[in-house]
Amino acid sequence: MSNGLKVLHVAETVRGGIATYLNELHPHQCASFGRGNVNYIVPSDHRGDLVNIDDDAVTTFPRDGRNAVGLFRMLFATMRAVRQLEPDIIHLHSSFAGLVVRPALWLTYRRSRIVYCPHGWAFGRETGRLSREVTKFAELMLSKFTHRIVCISESERADAMQAGIAANRLALVHNGISKRRPVLDKRAEPWRSEKIKVLFIGRLDRQKGYDLLIEAARALGDKLDVRLIGASVVSKFRRSDLPANVSLLGWMNRNQIEAELDQADMVAIPSRWEAFGLVAIEAMRAAKPIIAFRIGALPEIVEDNATGVLCDEISSEKLVEGFLRATRLDLAAVGLAGYERFTRLYDIEQTHRTLSQVYVDVLHTRASDSSLQTKLQSDFSNNLRS
Numbered sequence: 001m002s003n004g005l006k007v008l009h010v011a012e013t014v015r016g017g018i019a020t021y022l023n024e025l026h027p028h029q030c031a032s033f034g035r036g037n038v039n040y041i042v043p044s045d046h047r048g049d050l051v052n053i054d055d056d057a058v059t060t061f062p063r064d065g066r067n068a069v070g071l072f073r074m075l076f077a078t079m080r081a082v083r084q085l086e087p088d089i090i091h092l093h094s095s096f097a098g099l100v101v102r103p104a105l106w107l108t109y110r111r112s113r114i115v116y117c118p119h120g121w122a123f124g125r126e127t128g129r130l131s132r133e134v135t136k137f138a139e140l141m142l143s144k145f146t147h148r149i150v151c152i153s154e155s156e157r158a159d160a161m162q163a164g165i166a167a168n169r170l171a172l173v174h175n176g177i178s179k180r181r182p183v184l185d186k187r188a189e190p191w192r193s194e195k196i197k198v199l200f201i202g203r204l205d206r207q208k209g210y211d212l213l214i215e216a217a218r219a220l221g222d223k224l225d226v227r228l229i230g231a232s233v234v235s236k237f238r239r240s241d242l243p244a245n246v247s248l249l250g251w252m253n254r255n256q257i258e259a260e261l262d263q264a265d266m267v268a269i270p271s272r273w274e275a276f277g278l279v280a281i282e283a284m285r286a287a288k289p290i291i292a293f294r295i296g297a298l299p300e301i302v303e304d305n306a307t308g309v310l311c312d313e314i315s316s317e318k319l320v321e322g323f324l325r326a327t328r329l330d331l332a333a334v335g336l337a338g339y340e341r342f343t344r345l346y347d348i349e350q351t352h353r354t355l356s357q358v359y360v361d362v363l364h365t366r367a368s369d370s371s372l373q374t375k376l377q378s379d380f381s382n383n384l385r386s
Contacts, residue, residue, distance in 0.1 A: 005033040005359065008087040008112075010041040010078050012071065012096040016203060017175075017278045018119055019049035021093075024177050026053055028352035039085055041078050043070070051254070071100045082109055089359050091115045095122040095135075098142060106145040113362040116142075117150040117173075120275025121159050124296070125207070136163045143169055147362040150355065152276045153297030171358045175276050176351035179343060181258055181285055188259035193225040195245070196327065199264035199288075201257060201279050202271075204232040209270035209293070215316035216270075218243040220323055226268070229257060261286040265331050272314055274298060284342035287335040291322050301346075305329070307338035 007029060011018055022040065029038045036057075042050060044060035061077040063070030078101055082090065090105060090112045092098050098116045105114055123136040143149060143165045150173050151157035157172050191197055198217070202208040210228060217226045226246045242248060252260070261267070267283035269292040276297045283290050284301075290308035292298045304310040309326050311318040 004037065005089065005363075006037045006039075006085060006087040007033060007089045007091055007359070008039050008041065008078075008081060008085060009091045009093060010074070010097050010101055011093040012043065012074050012100075013066070013094065014042050014046045014049050017276070018093050019046070020177070020278050020282075021119070021175060023051055023053070024348045025352060025355070026050075028348060032352070032356060039081065039087070041074065041081055043074070066096070071096060075100050075104055079104065079108070082112065087112050088363060089113050089115055091117070093117050094119050095139075098146075099138065102142050102145045113147045113359075113365075114145065115148050115150060115358065115362065116146045117152065118156070118275070119152065120273070120296070121156060121163075123163065124156075124159055124275070125273050140164050147365070148358050150358060154300055155297050156275055171354075171361075173351060173354045173358065174346060175278055175281065176346045176348040177278065177281055177285060178348050179285070182254045183258070184262055185253075185255040185259040188256065188263070191225075191227070191260070191263040195223055195225040196323070196331075197263060197265045198224050198226045198268050198291075198323075199229065199260055199266070200226065200268045200270075201229045201261075201282075202269075204228065204230050207272055207274075209272050209314070212314070212316045212319055213268050213270045214242065214246055216319040216323060217246050219316070219320050221245050223327065224323060227260060227264075229260060257282075258286065261288060264288055266291055266308075266326060268292075268319075269298065270319055271295065271298075277301065281342055281346040284338035284346070287332075287339040289326065289329070289331050289334040289338060291319070291326060293318075303337075303341070305334075307334060307341055 009022060014022060026038065038057060040050065040058045042058060042060055043063045047058060047060050050058060059077055059081050061073040063073060092101055095118055098118065102114060123132045123139065140163055146169060149160065149170050151160060151170055152173065152175050154172065157170050160170055161167055200210060200213055204210045217224050221243060224245060228248045229252050231251055267288045267290050269277055269279055269290055274296040280290055280298065280301045290302050292302055292310060293314050294310045294312050299310060302308040302310055309322045311322040
C-alpha cells in the first residue's frame with residue numbers, strides 16, 4: 001500500500017460500535033496512508049468518542065438529535081471538506097450518512113470513490129413491512145451511486161444480495177479489534193458474588209434487548225448477578241424497574257469497561273437485531289463466554305456450546321433457558337476457546353488489510369474502461385471468496 005492515499009470518513013453518529021471501528025482502524029490507516037491523509041466528519045456531541053485522533057483530523061457539525069437540520073449540516077460539512085481535502089476515498093458509515101451524502105457527491109464531485117458501510121442494514125431492523133420495503137428500495141437505488149459497499153458480516157452481504165444489490169458492488173470485510181487489550185482501570189469497584197456475574201455493554205434501547213436480560217435476571221435472582229454498562233439513547237429507561245440483582249453503571253470509558261469485563265463470568269448480548277456486535281469480539285478478547293440470540297452475524301461469531309450459548313428464539317424465557325444451560329458449562333474453558341477464535345478471525349490488522357484492498361480496487365477502476373472495470377470487480381469478488 002503506497003503512502004498518499006487520502007481517506008475521508010463520514011458518520012452521522014459514531015456512538016457505540018462505529019466509534020470503536022474508527023478508533024481501532026485509525027492508527028493502521030495513518031501508518032499506511034500518512035497521518036494527515038485520514039480525516040473524519042462527525043457530530044460535535046460525539047467528538048469525544050473518537051480517542052487518540054488529533055483535532056486537526058476531525059471536522060465536526062452541530063446537531064440537536066436526529067433530524068433534517070442535523071443531516072443538512074452533516075452534508076454541508078462533508079461537501080466543504082471534500083473541496084478542501086480532495087480525498088481519493090469517501091468512506092460513509094451507517095444509513096443516514098449513506099442516504100444524504102451519496103447522491104449529492106455523485107452529482108457534484110465525481111473524482112472521489114464512494115465506499116459505504118451500512119453497519120447493519122436499516123431494512124434488517126424491527127420495523128413495519130412498508131417501512132422495510134421502502135428502505136430496501138432506497139438502498140437498492142443508492143447502491144448505483146456507490147463504488148463499493150462494505151459488509152461487515154456474511155449475513156449482511158446475504159441480505160444485500162437478497163435485496164437485489166449487485167454482488168460486484170459488495171465486499172466482505174469483517175470487523176476487527178486490536179489483539180492488545182486496553183489497560184484495566186485499577187479503581188474498578190470489586191465485583192464479589194457467589195452467583196454467575198453477567199455483564200451487558202451497550203445502549204439501553206429496545207434493539208439491544210436489555211429489557212429481556214432484566215426479565216431473565218428477575219427470574220434467576222438466585223443464580224445471576226448482572227451489571228449494565230450504558231444508558232438509553234432512544235428508549236425511556238427507569239432505574240426503579242431494576243430487580244435487586246441488576247446494577248446500572250452508566251457509560252464508562254474503555255479502561256473502565258475492560259476492568260468490568262475482567263471481573264465478569266459471562267457477557268450478555270441479547271440484541272433483537274445486530275449487524276455484527278463488536279461487544280462479542282471484545283468479550284472474546286477478554287476470554288469471556290457470550291450468551292446471545294441466534295440473529296444477524298452473532299451465529300457467525302459465537303459457536304454454540306463452544307465459545308458461548310446461542311438462544312434460538314428472542315424472548316426472556318429462552319434467555320433463562322440459555323443461562324441455565326450455561327450453568328452446566330465450564331465457563332472459563334468456553335471463554336478460552338472464544339479467545340482462540342478471536343485471535344484467528346477478528347484481528348484489526350486483517351480488517352485493515354482487507355479494507356485497503358477494497359480502496360485500491362475502486363481506485364483502479366477510475367481510469368479503466370467499463371469492460372476492464374467489470375473484470376477487476378469480478379476478480380476482486382473471487383479473491384474475497386478464495
